[in-house]
Amino acid sequence: MSQFLVKEGVKNQIRKGEKLVTTHCCYCGMQCGMHIRVDEKNNKVVGVEPRYDWVLTRGKMCPKGVTAYQTIDHPDRIKRPLIKKNGKFVESSWDEALDLIEKKYKELQGTYGKDSIGVYGGVSMTNEKCYLVGKYARVGLGTRYVDYNGRYCMSSAAGGFNKTLGMDRGSTLPWTELEHTDTFFMAGTNTAECHPTSIQWFWKAKDKGAKLIVADPRETATARVADVHLDLLPGTDSALANGIMHLLIKHDYVDHEYVQERCNNFEELKEMTAKFTPEYTSKITGVAVEKIIKAAHIFGKSPRSVVMFARGAEQQTKGVDNVSLYTSMALLRGQIGKFASGVATFTGQGNGQGGREHGQKADALPGYRKLANPKDVEYVAGVWGIKPEEMPKEGVSAYEMFHLMQSKQIRALHVICSNPVVSSPNINYVKDSLEKLDFLVVNDFFLSETAELADVVLPATTWAEDEGTTTNIEGRVIRIRKVVDPIGESKPDWEIIKLITDRMGKANFFPYNEPREIFDELRIASKGGKADYFGVTYEKIDEQDGVFWPAPAEDHNGTPHVFKERFATEDGKANLAVCDWREPGEVPDTQYPLWLTTGRVVFHYLSGNQTRRVGFLMEQCPEPFVEMHPELASQYQIENGERVKISTPRGEMVAPVKITKAIRKDTLFVPYHWGKELSINQLTSPALDPISRMPEFKVCAVKLEKLTK
Amino acid sequence: MNKIMYLEFERCIGCRACQAACRECGDHDAKERNYVEYVDFTESRQTFPMLCMQCKDPACARVCPANAIQITDEGVVLSAMEEKCIGCRNCTFGCPFGIPKFDFETNKMYKCDMCYDRTRHDIAPMCASVCPSDAIRFIDFDEMQQLRRKRTQMNLVEGKKPQEGNKWDYVPEFFGVYTDS
Numbered sequence: 001m002s003q004f005l006v007k008e009g010v011k012n013q014i015r016k017g018e019k020l021v022t023t024h025c026c027y028c029g030m031q032c033g034m035h036i037r038v039d040e041k042n043n044k045v046v047g048v049e050p051r052y053d054w055v056l057t058r059g060k061m062c063p064k065g066v067t068a069y070q071t072i073d074h075p076d077r078i079k080r081p082l083i084k085k086n087g088k089f090v091e092s093s094w095d096e097a098l099d100l101i102e103k104k105y106k107e108l109q110g111t112y113g114k115d116s117i118g119v120y121g122g123v124s125m126t127n128e129k130c131y132l133v134g135k136y137a138r139v140g141l142g143t144r145y146v147d148y149n150g151r152y153c154m155s156s157a158a159g160g161f162n163k164t165l166g167m168d169r170g171s172t173l174p175w176t177e178l179e180h181t182d183t184f185f186m187a188g189t190n191t192a193e194c195h196p197t198s199i200q201w202f203w204k205a206k207d208k209g210a211k212l213i214v215a216d217p218r219e220t221a222t223a224r225v226a227d228v229h230l231d232l233l234p235g236t237d238s239a240l241a242n243g244i245m246h247l248l249i250k251h252d253y254v255d256h257e258y259v260q261e262r263c264n265n266f267e268e269l270k271e272m273t274a275k276f277t278p279e280y281t282s283k284i285t286g287v288a289v290e291k292i293i294k295a296a297h298i299f300g301k302s303p304r305s306v307v308m309f310a311r312g313a314e315q316q317t318k319g320v321d322n323v324s325l326y327t328s329m330a331l332l333r334g335q336i337g338k339f340a341s342g343v344a345t346f347t348g349q350g351n352g353q354g355g356r357e358h359g360q361k362a363d364a365l366p367g368y369r370k371l372a373n374p375k376d377v378e379y380v381a382g383v384w385g386i387k388p389e390e391m392p393k394e395g396v397s398a399y400e401m402f403h404l405m406q407s408k409q410i411r412a413l414h415v416i417c418s419n420p421v422v423s424s425p426n427i428n429y430v431k432d433s434l435e436k437l438d439f440l441v442v443n444d445f446f447l448s449e450t451a452e453l454a455d456v457v458l459p460a461t462t463w464a465e466d467e468g469t470t471t472n473i474e475g476r477v478i479r480i481r482k483v484v485d486p487i488g489e490s491k492p493d494w495e496i497i498k499l500i501t502d503r504m505g506k507a508n509f510f511p512y513n514e515p516r517e518i519f520d521e522l523r524i525a526s527k528g529g530k531a532d533y534f535g536v537t538y539e540k541i542d543e544q545d546g547v548f549w550p551a552p553a554e555d556h557n558g559t560p561h562v563f564k565e566r567f568a569t570e571d572g573k574a575n576l577a578v579c580d581w582r583e584p585g586e587v588p589d590t591q592y593p594l595w596l597t598t599g600r601v602v603f604h605y606l607s608g609n610q611t612r613r614v615g616f617l618m619e620q621c622p623e624p625f626v627e628m629h630p631e632l633a634s635q636y637q638i639e640n641g642e643r644v645k646i647s648t649p650r651g652e653m654v655a656p657v658k659i660t661k662a663i664r665k666d667t668l669f670v671p672y673h674w675g676k677e678l679s680i681n682q683l684t685s686p687a688l689d690p691i692s693r694m695p696e697f698k699v700c701a702v703k704l705e706k707l708t709k
Numbered sequence: 710m711n712k713i714m715y716l717e718f719e720r721c722i723g724c725r726a727c728q729a730a731c732r733e734c735g736d737h738d739a740k741e742r743n744y745v746e747y748v749d750f751t752e753s754r755q756t757f758p759m760l761c762m763q764c765k766d767p768a769c770a771r772v773c774p775a776n777a778i779q780i781t782d783e784g785v786v787l788s789a790m791e792e793k794c795i796g797c798r799n800c801t802f803g804c805p806f807g808i809p810k811f812d813f814e815t816n817k818m819y820k821c822d823m824c825y826d827r828t829r830h831d832i833a834p835m836c837a838s839v840c841p842s843d844a845i846r847f848i849d850f851d852e853m854q855q856l857r858r859k860r861t862q863m864n865l866v867e868g869k870k871p872q873e874g875n876k877w878d879y880v881p882e883f884f885g886v887y888t889d890s
Contacts, residue, residue, distance in 0.1 A: 011830065050838040060840065062841050063728070065726070196726065199720075203843065660751050662753060
């Protein structure tokens with residue numbers, strides 16, 4: 001016998017003996033609304049039910065979302081702390097594990113100083129936990145070395161937005177407006193596979209006649225339905241954007257009034273883009289001249305357009321340039337701050353937006369305050385109850401922390417909610433760096449490839465066993481609800497941090513009993529900063545279906561659409577980007593003649609630590625593959641499904657070939673969700689963007705070899 | 710139930726959320742009863758969802774010697790009844806769309822039943838509920854008619870029509886499955 005949950009005219013099925021807990025998915029930045037089905041008698045999660053009343057996704061879920069609940073009670077869950085003894089993990093009590101951590105931390109800091117311990121966070125956690133990671137490092141351990149896996153994910157977008165608009169909110173508009181947009185310009189994003197539930201908004205607009213322009217080396221599921229597919233060479237986005245802007249200026253598609261009133265650098269930009277004629281742009285990007293011209297005309301004529309990009313454009317040594325240039329395209333058309341128009345980046349990780357605002361970046365404090373700014377330091381030190389001079393200085397970016405492990409400046413590392421041995425570039429070096437550590441602690445709920453290297457693994461909880469807030473792809477702060485109690489002896493990361501800081505004699509700085517208390521402190525710590533969460537409360541989130549930051553006062557309902565009147569720069573004007581095209585960190589030569597680019601498949605999430613354990617998802621895509629064009633395959637006499645070896649100076653791997661016309665003839669594509677010998681990140685380049693310190697995952701030169709039988 | 714399943718192939722992004730969701734339906738025993746196929750992976754990424762057509766005169770039911778395949782008043786073609794199914798697999802051979810599958814462990818046929826425990830209460834089937842791209846929809850008959858007209862108009866506006874020699878460029882974009890209500 002079924003019962004029903006009726007809310008705002010939509011019905012959900014509730015089966016007998018079950019309750020539905022309303023929450024959001026744990027994976028990408030879409031943070032789809034969902035109900036988790038719980039068997040009331042046993043208090044166990046038994047399934048999932050769509051949530052039709054959630055404004056952004058209306059019951060939609062991708063295969064990862066549908067199966068997300070299967071990780072909660074998964075047999076691989078780590079249920080007790082693990083300590084490595086004689087090379088093997090042995091289960092221990094919490095006390096034993098914490099004793100060991102306390103002893104090692106104190107020993108190392110006593111001998112080598114406070115900075116000998118590093119903290120490596122992640123952004124698949126709630127805002128509360130992300131905030132606490134920064135405070136844990138700086139107050140709990142007193143170390144300057146803290147950074148997070150968002151460095152590989154969002155830092156170029158953040159750098160580009162800050163440079164151009166003065167503030168990094170991933171989307172300048174609420175996505176519920178997207179159905180009224182006339183043109184979408186998407187660069188380096190396969191949103192159909194990476195954020196599947198976003199696609200409904202684009203196609204809703206397409207049904208009304210909207211146009212879609214996609215810049216991607218592959219004809220992805222997103223590019224397949226585009227009106228213009230700009231199949232550019234990996235690493236040439238900045239040339240493409242300059243080329244489009246050249247045509248916008250040439251054909252006078254520029255909103256002169258807007259540019260005059262609200263933007264700086266127009267003349268400089270005009271001068272810079274002068275040389276980016278369609279022919280010159282085509283020479284660099286490999287995109288046909290007529291396609292560039294067609295795209296520029298469509299984009300230039302649209303009354304409402306949104307420019308969007310993701311890791312394809314951002315994970316480059318010029319990721320910040322690319323973001324700034326694409327953003328400038330929207331500025332030239334006067335689109336930012338208007339209805340159904342603007343600019344947005346697709347957030348890869350669940351809390352990629354909120355997680356980068358609250359101070360786990362090497363150079364940042366909560367609310368996007370800066371360690372380099374004495375006033376910011378003074379304010380946050382005041383909230384935390386320490387003296388400003390006690391605040392550690394800036395550290396280094398995620399990948400650069402591994403250099404410091406090699407040189408023994410960092411001797412212990414605490415990895416929280418991250419799997420850098422799969423997600424970093426050049427992972428053979430990363431693994432070697434972690435092995436050089438004196439002591440490695442990892443919080444995780446599955447034994448990830450990184451956790452396997454640890455001295456102590458602390459059992460953390462899945463998203464469903466704790467509560468808190470995350471900030472979705474639009475900048476909307478939403479609530480994650482606790483569905484069941486933690487499995488076994490696992491504990492939420494915030495509780496683990498609290499236990500360790502207690503041991504380090506800092507208990508009075510971490511007096512929390514529940515996530516809400518942490519959030520209230522975060523609200524104060526962010527007050528007056530760029531990412532101002534002061535007006536966001538749990539109650540308001542429930543009332544309003546989420547609250548968009550900034551919300552600077554308690555009676556403020558949030559800001560869905562930013563930059564309506566002024567930008568967040570000092571003079572209130574946006575800075576148009578004036579950036580020339582630069583070559584990628586590595587280009588093909590005779591030894592490594594092809595381009596390699598990496599990305600996702602729809603069935604897996606990040607390093608695959610969770611999704612590789614879910615039966616349905618593994619059935620669909622059990623191993624990585626090398627995607628190549630039929631002409632390239634025939635040149636190397638390779639057949640579909642044949643295993644080939646690919647290599648760069650950093651490593652090599654063997655994988656089966658998938659032959660498809662949906663990729664450039666000179667480029668190989670491999671998804672990155674697997675570890676060890678199946679990891680493409682053995683090959684990827686660690687060259688960094690000079691500003692964001694984002695590695696160049698998306699471009700390197702590679703050699704392809706047919707395996708002899 | 711006064712709604713129909715409406716498929717718009719061009720929208721399919723091949724994510725197989727419909728398959729994952731099908732496993733979640735009440736009596737589906739964690740087995741999916743729908744499929745997603747590539748038209749031809751080597752040519753394009755075009756995929757399409759494959760659901761039971763809920764035929765008005767279903768071949769699977771006609772060839773069933775035990776009369777185990779029931780059709781509800783709303784026209785939904787159900788899986789074989791456990792007590793009647795003799796495991797002959799005629800239905801799997803009879804269906805032109807390859808929809809009924811055979812479970813060798815329990816020795817009976819299973820197929821898409823349009824999430825009958827949901828749809829009879831006007832709640833969308835799991836596949837249509839979750840489909841991120843609205844390639845599968847559970848909508849009113851009138852809405853379906855409107856969508857078909859609109860799609861045809863849009864194709865005319867965009868100049869889309871199938872031509873000889875580019876069969877892979879053109880894929881049927883919609884397929885309405887409906888029943889007498």
